[in-house]
Amino acid sequence: MTMRRLSGVALAGLAIAVTLFAAPPAATAADTPNPPADLKAFQKYFKDKFPKVKFEDFVNGPYSMDEGLYKQWKEKEEFPPYEFALDLGKELMAKPFKNGKTLADCFPNKGIGIRQDYPHFDAKQGKVITLELAVNQCREANGEEPYSYTKDEMAAVTAYMAFTSRGKVFDVKIPDDPRALAAYENGKRYFYTRRGQLNFSCATCHVQSPGERIRAEVLAPALGILNAMPIYRSEWSGMGTTSRRFTSCNSQVRGVPLKPQDEEYRDLEYYLSYVSNGLPISGPGARP
């Protein structure tokens, strides 16, 4: 059934996407990076594929794809399972370090309502700074141990920061700096490159097959896929960060996951967040 659906326009679109995006990084004129054009084509692909899904709803991952799930989710939101993480996150933001400073002190507006501005390209460090990396850079700069990237405290503080940013739209910028553009291109390449014994790219599942069931799980569309992070998953019996989701998706395809916050993962997050510009932050999310 999928094939029937994929076979027409969508497949043509994909063929273009595949040649455009998966092209080797050779610097020919046709390959000149053009993020705004990417963003337009990317968002159009999903809007055309799912004409009934409201644009803002793409941020709800698998729930935007399946009416039955959508109802279950609305019911779940009445007693959100991530509530404890919000309380913990709020507390950790304000808790003084040994030197008297706080995590909140490291961020603009004390970390409130700023999720949509991450990741950003830091000209001084010459690299992409994700929210998770910024949290640990702050802790380390103040003589504290970094948090584990995948869950617990890191999930709690990023959940709190996302929650206070709900409704603000992703506003990720690619400054006029060849290094920033290179990071974006690198993330894009990672996203579309097939790897692992099963020969899957991120796009295989989240661009080619969103809305389909892979066993019992409904695949989220790549558009808006980071807006709800971090997420509570029943399967994890707890919270997980973007780092946790990236590494677990890599393991699922019998690939070797990278280290959390590895340069490639940060670049990947930069690309995925940029092409979701204009969509509201909805995190933290709750998943089956």
Place this chain on the structure above:
Amino acid sequence: MRMVFLTGQSRLRTMACLVLLGVASVPALAQAQSANVAEGQKLAFDRSKGNCLTCHDIKGGNLAGTIGPALVDIKSKYPDRKELVAIVSDETKRNPTTVMPPFGRNHILTEQEINAVVDFLQTL
């Protein structure tokens, strides 16, 4: 249970043994054939092997995914078993953008295992 590609031991191993016992008295050829079909089904359903149910609805399996078409009427659709061997070995040859993993090319299944899977497919 939910982890899509994690190894899970197939209950079918015991079933395959029962099938073997059951056909012990019939002629050798038929015996080899149905042993292969049972083995093929086991490989197709095993999460650490074919794991075909992840994407295909297949008679006898449950919690099937919807990424690929339901595998029905395969025998009439592909009367030539070579075609099936080719699809399972490397579907990217027929369709470069397919999401179906190249089971032969990437050594997920051996040639012998692919043959058993194809024997099973021909019963569908």
